[in-house]
Amino acid sequence: MPTNEIRIPKQKRSIEKKDAIIVASYELFCEKGYYKTNTAEIAKAANVSTGIVYNYFHDKHDILKEVIGLYISRLESEFRTTLSRQIQKEDLHNLVKELLDALITSHTMNVSAHNEFMALALLDPEIQNYFVAFEARLLAQIKELLISAEFSSCFLEEKLRIAFGIIEQLCHDYIQQIIDEAQLSRSKIVAVQAITSLIEMDVEPEIK
Known part of the structure; x- marks a missing residue:
């Protein structure tokens, strides 16, 4: 079971960091595939530390759910x-x-x-x-x-x-x-x- 406490971003800078992680993940999952992408690569692409990634997400699957949400919102548009x-x-x-x-x-x-x-x-x-x-x-x-x-x-x-x-x-x-x-x-x-x-x-x- 994940033990890290997840933060819900409220300030603009925090929201932007979380959004950057989701967008970077979207691009990496498309380029390399979900299973071949790790959180360190996501953090680097989003220009944040790995620790910041785990501030907002339990694990990579947690990120995937947000990425799917982004993809579907683009479909719906x-x-x-x-x-x-x-x-x-x-x-x-x-x-x-x-x-x-x-x-x-x-x-x-x-x-x-x-x-x-x-x-x-x-x-x-x-x-x-x-x-x-x-x-x-x-x-x-x-x-x-x-x-x-x-x-x-x-x-x-x-x-x-x-x-x-x-x-x-x-x-x-x-x-x-x-x-x-x-x-x-x-x-x-x-x-x-x-x-x-x-x-x-x-x-x-x-x-x-």
Whole structure:
């Protein structure tokens, strides 16, 4: 069990030091990988002593959680503009296209970060929960936006999860270079039409 007493920074200088540690860690984890980075390297990159690192974090895993939080906040910023406005039913095609483009951008803005953090999520349930919560928040916002535009709420959550799966697969195929730019452009057209049709589809609950 960690025994160091963690300080919560309140003054500007202390907050800046903690933020510097998180940013330095983010960059090192992307460059070298989480497991190949040690706290001494983090301290040097952040221009603080190793002791200062342990003033704010129990251990490297504690830092990782803050780094994942930073990464997810950057992901969420990609959707803020699109999800902060009201839409009409006839805007659905453009909304889906905007969300698709935003998801592709969020995957490609730092491919090394995406690959490293997704690999860690497969091994660490606590880290995986960060991404599960991010997906849940994103889909809940999209659902609320669609309901406000008077789309049926029936099976809407299930439709959005299927749609998200389609887009995730497309994004992964692209960043793993399974498909090229031309194939991505064609796939985006198919995905937008498929997801638009899926959301507009009437689904009747089975009566048992």
